[in-house]
Amino acid sequence: MQLGVVGLGRMGLIVADRLLEGGHDVVAYDLDSEAVERAAEAGVTPADSVEDLAGKLGDEKRIWLMVPAGAAVDTTLADLDPHLGNDDVVVDGGNSHFQRSVERAEATDAAYLDCGTSGGPASADAGFSLMVGGPEWAYDDLVPAFDAVATGPAGHDRMGPAGSGHYVKMVHNGVEYALMQAYGEGFELLHEGRYDLDLEAVARTWNNGAVIRSWLLELCEEAFREEGTDLGDVDDYVAGGSTGTWTVQEALEQEIALPLIYQALSERFGSRAPEEGRFSRRLANRLRYGFGRHEVARREK
Secondary structure: OEEEEEOOOHHHHHHHHHHHHOOOEEEEEOOOHHHHHHHHHHOOEEOOOHHHHHHHOOOOOEEEEOOOOOHHHHHHHHHHHHHOOOOOEEEEOOOOOHHHHHHHHHHOOOEEEEEEEEOOHHHOOOOEEEEEEOOHHHHHHOHHHHHHHEOOHHHEEEEEOOOHHHHHHHHHHHHHHHHHHHHHHHHHHHHHOOOOOOHHHHHHHHOOOOOOOOHHHHHHHHHHHHHOOOOOOEOOOOOOOHHHHHHHHHHHHHOOOOHHHHHHHHHHHHOOOOOOOOHHHHHHHHHHHHHHOOOOOEOOO
16 A cells, blocks of 8 residues: 655654555655655655655555644645545544544545554554544555554554544543553652652562553653662653643533543643652653653753
8 A cells, every 4th residue: 555644753753664564655754854864764755745745646645644733734734635635535643632633524625534643652663552533434445554553453443433533542641641640649659658669679560460560550660760769850840731631621521520630630730830849740751751752851950
C-alpha cells in the first residue's frame, strides 16, 4: 500500500518507519527539511510540500497526519483539500478534540479517520495502540497500515463513527492521569513513611506478579533506577493537561462522576503553584518522560 505521511516529529517518524517495515511505500513531508532528509535516508520518498506529496500519491490517496492538534491540522487539511476526493482517506493521528474531529470529517471531501494513538515514542519497537473513528469502509481499507503501525491486529480497532476514536483516546488519557496519581501517592507514602525503602526494589517486586503491575509501574522502576529513590533533582512541575481537562468537561456534560480523574487533573494544575514540591508530582513528571519522552522539569541545583 502507498501512503503519505505529513509530520515527521517524534511520533510521525515512527509511523513512517513502521509503515516501511510493514512493506508499505511511504511519501513523507514535514516543514522541517532536515526531518524529511532523515526520513528519506530511512527509505521514504521525500516531498517538498503538501501539494508535492499529494501529487506523488496514486488516484486513491491515503494520507496519515501526525501534526500537532489544533491549527496545524486545519492548515494541513486546507492545503490538501484541493487534491482530495470521495475515494481518498485522511487519518488524523494527533490528539485532536473529538468534536473538532467530527467537524473536520463533515467538512472534508475525503473519508476522515480520527485515530487516537497511545504508546508514545517508547513504543517505537513494539507498536502503538490505535483507536479509530470514522467510516467503516475507510477503516477496513487501511487495516494493513494499522496492523503495521500498531502492535498488530489486536492493537487497533474501529471505535465507531467520526469523533469516536479521539473520544476514546481522550478518556484513555484521563485514566492515565488517575493511574499516575495513584502510583505517585503510593510511592510518596513509602518514601516519607516508617521505613528506609529502596523504591526501585519495591517497584521491581510489584512488577513481578502483583495485582498492580503495569507498564506505568515498570516506568516507575526505571525512574527510581535512573534517578535514585529520592528522584534526585526531578522537579514537581507536571506539564500537560488538555486531554484530562476535556475528559472532565465531558464528564460534567454527561453528569458522570469522575472524582479520581478530576483530582489527578487538579494535582497536575496544583504542581504549577509556587509551593513545596510533592513527591507524587515529581514522580508523575518523570513518568511522562518514560512513556512520551517529554522533557523532565528539574530543580535548580
